[in-house]
Amino acid sequence: MDLQKLVSDVYEIIDAQGNYDNLSDKEVYAPSIQVERRNVYFILHETQNKQTVKTLVVYEDRDDAKEFDAKDSIQDANKTLIIGDLNETNWHALAKRFAWIKPTSRHGYKYTFGLGDRLGNASNAHLRLFKGRGIVPVLAQQSIRELLLMNRTETDVLLDAGWSVFEEGYTDGWVDDGDHVKNPHEVDYAVKAGCTMITLDATEKIHNEVADFSDEELDAKYNALNKDLVDRFNETYLDKTFQISDDAAVHFSKRDLEESVLIFFGAVKYAIFIYHKFIVPYNLDFEISMDETIVPTTPANHYFFANELNREGITPETLAPKFYGEFQKAIDYIGDVKRFEDEYVVHEAIAEHFGYKLSIHSGSDKLSVYEIIGRLSKKHGWHVKTAGTNWLEALRVIAHVDPKFMVEMYKFAYENLDDVASFYVFNAQTDGKAPKPETINEGNVMTLLEGDDSRQVLHTMYGSLLNAQKSYEYVYRDKFFKILKENQDLYDKYLNIHIAEHLDLLQGLAKTKEEVQAKYEPKINE
Structure with a gap:
């Protein structure tokens, strides 16, 4: 990495006075730029093997810069420019400078x-x-x-x-x-x-x-409590109605209370x-x-x-x-x-x-x-x-980029669903509607991200899929993350569509499920 060039980038950032639209070095990630007096901090984005590699760049007074874990550095007058990994030491050093x-x-x-x-x-x-x-x-x-x-x-x-x-x-x-x-x-x-x-x-x-107790069982269990406690509860709640708003009241019957x-x-x-x-x-x-x-x-x-x-x-x-x-x-x-x-x-x-x-x-x-x-x-x-x-949106990327790999992952998830039967309650366990693996191919694999049952199969099996090993090697994890990192922009697009649907309805920017879905282009065709 050319540290002298990064010093030139720092000078350009300082001269830009907050307008970073036309920086000459496109590897400087503009949203990250922070300037404090003549100290400068930013993240550098470099593309290596189709993936974005991120590096912290810090330019500040020599003594202060020692707080960072530097991979390399260069002196510039009374300043030091360092480059470092996005690790814990460097994050804590930044957090001392930027509380937000x-x-x-x-x-x-x-x-x-x-x-x-x-x-x-x-x-x-x-x-x-x-x-x-x-x-x-x-x-x-x-x-x-x-x-x-x-x-x-x-x-x-x-x-x-x-x-x-x-x-x-x-x-x-x-x-x-x-x-x-x-x-x-x-x-x-x-x-x-x-x-x-x-x-x-x-x-x-x-x-x-307790929800399955008969009235007699409930009475017996309740009245076996400390008498002072029972008396307090009865005095406070039993057969009382609490008017909590113009539109709502809460009443306690004996069973409600117990x-x-x-x-x-x-x-x-x-x-x-x-x-x-x-x-x-x-x-x-x-x-x-x-x-x-x-x-x-x-x-x-x-x-x-x-x-x-x-x-x-x-x-x-x-x-x-x-x-x-x-x-x-x-x-x-x-x-x-x-x-x-x-x-x-x-x-x-x-x-x-x-x-x-x-x-x-x-x-x-x-x-x-x-x-x-x-x-x-x-x-x-x-x-x-x-x-x-969010995991399902990541799988949408996999299905789009490598549909054959997605078919393999679904087959494993479907056939090993018992792994998570004790963790979740979901219909795909019992109704038998999730598509059988033999019906899924590279041409229809995207449909897995639209059907309720197939979504639940894939959603609940994230841990089993990413931890599956054969001969002490991960079966899916490494390839999964490689594809995701190489296609981060596509993943970001899917994430934004997905969460925007939620937020627009919560914020009143759309009134119905159908309206918000129509507002964003259909994912299945992308």
């Missing part, structure tokens, strides 16, 4: 959207789409299971997102979510890695079996413990997942959970009920949309009453309900979590 590249919490932000880039190369495209939208992106959002399946760490996720923020010059703020952490060890790991938000998955404290207590009070107590041990000391953004249940969250369940937190002076940033209908992975909402809207009104009123926003989990592709969520959400806004379908 560090993740923040969602406190005070009305609209937030989780993106959960599992592959580590989607954030640049997402940031270009989010500029000017008024929505805070949660770029880093990975569960422990996802980290294990992808052989990544929380630090990997933070750095992949953080470097994209610097590279795109995105100064509007972003969030790092330690997603679906279940125990103190996992929470501590996420916090120490730099997550600014915690999504507490209280699955192990939620007692789903189910709410026996299913959720353990989770409430656990959330209180996590709040005091981690959220307050580290000033974190707190989300609580109530949705790990076998039945939808009733208004009474939701009100009880929120009110018991409020009694302890706790207001989460977001809370995720299990909404009516099915939020299966990778496909649209399944259920009566009108009933979803009617029940969303009540859940939204509860959230507004207690001062937080609702969180919609498994939000990818739920185009039928986004307009409702956007229209009905009030003062505190909304939070939507998507993630895995």
Whole structure:
């Protein structure tokens, strides 16, 4: 690399005074350029073997530049120009200079959207789409299971997102979510890695079996609790109606109360413990997942959970009920949309009453309900979590560029679906409608990314596909990433179309699923 030429690039950048449209060196990635007095920082893009290789360039005072991990350097008067990798040391050095590249919490932000880039190369495209939208992106959002399946760490996720923020010059703020952490060890790991938000998955404290109790079993279990506790619950809730807005009220029958207590009070107590041990000391953004249940969250369940937190002076940033209908992975909402809207009104009123926003989990592709969520959400806004379908957009690239390879991947996914049967609930497990591998060929392989059942097969098998080995070598992973890196522009295009459909409906820029799909060119023909 010609360091003297890079010094000339620095002079040109300083002289340009912020207008970088006509820089002579097209390898300088203009959105990344930062000038502070006469210190200059940017990312260089070089093409090697059809892939973009990225290098950090720093030009600053000699003593200060020593904080960076330099691969090479050159002196220029009292300045030093260094080049370095996009690694952890260099990101932390930049973060000391530009606080906006560090993740923040969602406190005070009305609209937030989780993106959960599992592959580590989607954030640049997402940031270009989010500029000017008024929505805070949660770029880093990975569960422990996802980290294990992808052989990544929380630090990997933070750095992949953080470097994209610097590279795109995105100064509007972003969030790092330690997603679906279940125990103190996992929470501590996420916090120490730099997550600014915690999504507490209280699955192990939620007692789903109670939903199947008879009235007699429910009474016996409830009345076996400490008498003072039972008396307090009865006095507070039993046969009471809480008018929470002009349009919504919550009533507690005996069964409503007993189910709410026996299913959720353990989770409430656990959330209180996590709040005091981690959220307050580290000033974190707190989300609580109530949705790990076998039945939808009733208004009474939701009100009880929120009110018991409020009694302890706790207001989460977001809370995720299990909404009516099915939020299966990778496909649209399944259920009566009108009933979803009617029940969303009540859940939204509860959230507004207690001062937080609702969180919609498994939000990818739920185009039928986004307009409702956007229209009905009030003062505190909304939070939507998507993630895995970025992987399906990556597979769209594979199908477009190397359809034969895509056919091979689908065959493996279809034949090994039992690998993930215990992780997910999805129709492709049971209805037998997913196309058989022998019906898929290079001519029709793109249809796999359009059908619900084939999408679910591919979506849920990302870990098995990328970790499959033969003779100690990956079967698919290396070739998959090679194709993706060589076709990053196409991947970026698919990502933007995919997420723009979601955002336009949430923001009222389109009214129906059909309208938003018509707005963007059909992907299947590309």
